[in-house]
Amino acid sequence: MSFKAAEVGFVPECWLVEPLRHFLELITYGFTNPMPDADDGPWKLTAKDVIDGRINYATARKTTLEAFQNSLTDKSRPLIGDVLLTKDGSIGRVAVVDRTGVCINQSVALLRPNKKIIPEFLKYLLLSPHYQRVMEGDSDGSTIKHIYITRVDKMQVAIPPLHEQEKILQVISALDNRITLLRETNATLEAIAQALFKSWFVDFDPVRAKQQGREPENMDEATAALFPDDFEESELGLVPRGWRVGNFESFIKRLSVGKKYDQKTASSEGLVPILDQGKSGIIGFHNDTPGVKATLDEPVIVFANHTCYMRLITFAFSAIQNVLPFIGSGVDTVWTYYATKDRVKFSEYKGHWPDFAIEKAIVPNEELTCAYRNTVDPLIRRICENELQAQTLATLRDTLLPRLISGQLRLSEADAMIEQA
Structure with a gap:
């Protein structure tokens, strides 16, 4: 097979090397005018709702059908198969639209593929390291980054x-599907642990039964014996007898993170992961002593102060900075995690720990919180195992993707690497 030079490297001779616009019917971005919120209606997507190669409808808000139909042009209403690219703030995230009834704001660009390129292939192309670097290099803004679509459509691909x-999609999609399955399984396991917490410590089902x-x-009988058989008045209403009401700060202990790192310190290599304050989690690694020594037996809760x-x-x-670790006191x-999770909502550009610390919870004795931990421990361990496997598969995918996208790795070689993994 013969090869030719392209900006991404040497590619097979039969590949097309042209500006991206030659593979698009349309490139534009979403609405700039305010759109009303609604409890039900079309999805209203912003850059924060595009993450991990997909649209996260769990974080997306909705707007009214009237506003969707009358206040927008077609450029803000993507079609199934359109590719979304985040262009403001967290730039370079990509997803394919998978349903109707969706609109996008100005932080999201819309790329409509023509018949020369498959939408999912365009998604993976834009996610590959070379094209991510090109878009990053072409972006402007010191604090909040911006991608200009007039530069994106000129990018050589x-x-x-x-x-x-x-065939390339079959390889990458097989890995992504397995990762998705593992994470969906984890969501189910997490829901079971949360449902049990709600039954015991919110609805007080065992106390009501007794x-x-x-x-x-x-x-079991030993766990049942830890619950009281009656209620008493408190500032939060009726609570199980002998339980107390306390601010979060009364039953948590803040931990020091030691040396604080930044984006520039993180590298792709190293033994110690670095956590950021966004939902992306690990941003890189280093080889210094870890600041927090969490383990499966002694976990640590991380609170991101700004998000x-x-x-x-x-x-x-x-x-x-602004990643705040703590444990139960x-x-x-583990009980503390479920007692405090999702109790403070995000408000941009605000420090949230003071608001978090003064939230109130109904607190049982330590023995009962440990009984809850013992009950959900198999679920927590399974979640950790699944996440580790998902990370391994994601590393393999991220290793294969740039080589497949550039033609440097043949499909038979990729299949062998997946089989070995």
Whole structure:
């Protein structure tokens, strides 16, 4: 096979090397006018809703059908198969539109592929390191980055024939589908742990059962004995007898992260992961001593001060500024995680820890919080195993993707690497 030079490197002779606009019917971006919020209606997507190669409808807000139909032009209403590219703030994230009833704001660009390129292939092309670097290099803005679509459509791309695009997609999609399955399984396991927490510590089902002279369901005798059989008044209303109401700060302990890192310090190599304050989690690695020594048996909760996300971490790590780790104090840490999770909502450009610390919770004795931990521990361990496997597959995908997209790795070689993994 003969090759030719392109900006991405040497590619097979049969590949097309042209500006991106030659593979698009349309490139534009979404609405700039304010759109009303609604409890039900079409999805209203911003850059924050495009993450991990997909649209996260869980974070997306909705707008009214009237505004969707009458206040927007077609450029703000993508079609199924259109490719979305985040152009403001967190630039370079990509997803393919998979449903109707979606609109986008100005932070999201719309790329409509023509018949020369498959939408999913365009997504992976833009996610590959070479094209991410090109878009990053062409962006402007010191604090908030901006991608200009007039530069994106001039970007030189190397595109294989359609039949080869399909084969490359089969390889990458197989890995992505497995990663998605693992993470969907984890979402189910997480929901089970949360449902049990709600039953025990929000709805007080075991206490109500004992109050009515019944044995609590799906619970051994020793655990059932830890619950009281009546309620008492508190500032939050009726609570199980003997339990207390306390601010979060009364049952948590802040940990030091040691040396604080930044984006420039992180590298693609190293043993110690660095966590950031965004939902992306790990941004890189280093080889210094970790600032926080979390383990599966002794996990640590991470609170991102400016974005209010929380994660239960089971590995040693370091952190950038505004990543605040803590554990339970006088209560189990896993119980603490579910007791405090999602209690403070995100408001941009604001420090949230003071608001978080004064939130109130109903707190049982430590023995009961440990009983909850023991009950959900198999779920937590399974979640960690699945996430580790997903990370391994994601690393393999990210290794294969740039080589496949540039034609440097043949499909038979990629299949062998996946089989070995």
